[in-house]
Amino acid sequence: xxxxxLPRDLYHGKGALEALKNLKxxxxxxxxxxxxxxxxxxxxxxxxxxxxxxxxVKIFEGIEPDPSVETVMKGAAVMQxxxxxxxxxxxxxxxxxxxxxxxxxxxxxxxTFEDMCKVFGIPELRKKAHFVAVSSTSGTATEVTxxxxxxxxxxxxxxxxxxxxxxxxxxxxxxxxxETMPKKLVAHTGMDALTHAVEAYVSTANxxxxxxxxxxxxxxxxxxxxxxxNGDMTARDNMHNAQCLAGMAFSNALLGIVHSMAHKxxxxxxxxxxxxxxxxxxxxxLPKVIAFNAKDATAKKxxxxxxxxxxxxxxxxxxxxxxxxxxxRDMNDKLNIPHSIGTxxxxxxxxxxxxxPEEIFLERLPEIAKNAIGDACTGSNPRQPSQEEMEKLLKxxxxxxxxxx
Ligand SMILES: NC(=O)c1ccc[n+]([C@@H]2O[C@H](COP(=O)([O-])OP(=O)(O)OC[C@H]3O[C@@H](n4cnc5c(N)ncnc54)[C@H](O)[C@@H]3O)[C@@H](O)[C@H]2O)c1
Ligand SMILES: [Zn+2]
Numbered sequence: 001x002x003x004x005x006l007p008r009d010l011y012h013g014k015g016a017l018e019a020l021k022n023l024k025x026x027x028x029x030x031x032x033x034x035x036x037x038x039x040x041x042x043x044x045x046x047x048x049x050x051x052x053x054x055x056x057v058k059i060f061e062g063i064e065p066d067p068s069v070e071t072v073m074k075g076a077a078v079m080q081x082x083x084x085x086x087x088x089x090x091x092x093x094x095x096x097x098x099x100x101x102x103x104x105x106x107x108x109x110x111x112t113f114e115d116m117c118k119v120f121g122i123p124e125l126r127k128k129a130h131f132v133a134v135s136s137t138s139g140t141a142t143e144v145t146x147x148x149x150x151x152x153x154x155x156x157x158x159x160x161x162x163x164x165x166x167x168x169x170x171x172x173x174x175x176x177x178x179e180t181m182p183k184k185l186v187a188h189t190g191m192d193a194l195t196h197a198v199e200a201y202v203s204t205a206n207x208x209x210x211x212x213x214x215x216x217x218x219x220x221x222x223x224x225x226x227x228x229x230n231g232d233m234t235a236r237d238n239m240h241n242a243q244c245l246a247g248m249a250f251s252n253a254l255l256g257i258v259h260s261m262a263h264k265x266x267x268x269x270x271x272x273x274x275x276x277x278x279x280x281x282x283x284x285x286l287p288k289v290i291a292f293n294a295k296d297a298t299a300k301k302x303x304x305x306x307x308x309x310x311x312x313x314x315x316x317x318x319x320x321x322x323x324x325x326x327x328x329r330d331m332n333d334k335l336n337i338p339h340s341i342g343t344x345x346x347x348x349x350x351x352x353x354x355x356x357p358e359e360i361f362l363e364r365l366p367e368i369a370k371n372a373i374g375d376a377c378t379g380s381n382p383r384q385p386s387q388e389e390m391e392k393l394l395k396x397x398x399x400x401x402x403x404x405x
Contacts, residue, residue, distance in 0.1 A: 093140030139189025141247020188279030
């Protein structure tokens with residue numbers, strides 16, 4: 001038996017934020033990030049709508065990008081005191097993911113972070129609160145997904161929490177919130193969305209319900225991402241929907257090792273001055289993983305179908321795989337994203353010598369590869385890499401060399 005789960009209600013289109021007015025409850029906590037939502041007036045609007053709905057409102061702000069276990073525990077403690085019946089998370093993937101984890105801890109105060117990380121092991125939620133997610137970036141689609149990514153900074157590792165229990169009850173996909181994104185954020189989140197759709201389409205858990213969502217998302221991203229990056233606001237609005245469709249696909253079809261590698265490299269070099277931003281990591285690793293997965297006959301065929309829908313040409317599946325790899329690399333060039341960790345600057349832009357020193361990368365490689373294999377996203381990848389293969393793959397991602405194994 002398979003399961004396909006999405007939020008019960010999804011409000012979309014400009015002005016959809018207003019849907020907050022219709023919630024019924026007594027107390028709502030708004031979970032928000034570092035300031036962009038406040039600066040652009042969306043936080044005030046959200047608060048006003050909830051008050052109009054007759055609710056007492058508390059704001060938990062300052063959730064950092066790539067949120068930590070500590071932030072989750074802090075937010076949960078505030079929830080335990082305030083006792084909200086609605087959790088309203090507004091912003092990018094970071095505040096929404098943090099709020100999802102806070103929700104678990106709020107409902108089950110005795111649960112530890114390790115408990116939360118047991119894949120599909122979350123006990124029944126909604127005994128205390130329901131959850132609304134309002135996304136302001138066009139990439140993670142966490143407003144519709146069963147995932148939350150929390151970083152353990154002591155270990156330098158991102159852990160996915162995965163369970164349909166944390167799929168929000170209500171998603172609000174209002175493109176007005178995405179219009180204020182700076183270019184770099186458009187690029188990174190957009191490539192995150194493309195990776196979601198491609199990984200979901202070739203995942204071993206793909207099905208008839210997820211395929212059309214993934215394919216349509218890919219077609220929209222192909223049409224709209226570069227234009228959105230270059231300031232076309234109609235394309236920006238379309239991207240907000242495209243990333244959400246990709247999320248509906250991957251929340252149910254799961255992902256693959258591009259994400260495993262992104263999760264396990266993202267914070268692994270934070271002691272050298274920067275994160276490898278999630279979407280940029282995906283953008284760099286996706287072409288390498290396509291080449292690796294294409295050795296699996298079913299995956300190769302499915303990449304071919306993607307290329308057919310995209311109209312990229314190619315006389316046979318081998319050629320089509322090469323077309324898809326070339327398309328992804330071309331996207332990186334157009335979006336000013338490097339091709340490799342070795343050329344990934346601390347500011348995320350391409351540079352001759354990236355912020356991750358070669359010797360540090362090689363020293364940490366066996367551990368990172370092991371962690372990537374153990375990531376929750378590896379199980380649904382079409383080809384299961386050995387430790388040796390994962391190390392080779394990560395090396396290709398560092399040196400930008402071809403994957404021929
Ligand atoms: N839950 C999932 O299914 C899922 C999927 C993919 C990635 N993730 C995780 O999500 C996180 C990344 O989320 P993200 O890419 O949405 O970015 P983010 O939430 O980390 O935000 C990045 C920065 O952009 C700013 N920002 C957000 N929206 C803005 C707007 N509209 N205008 C101006 N500035 C804005 C934020 O203040 C922040 O400084 C990572 O931790 C990643 O691992 C989760
Ligand atoms: Zn992602």
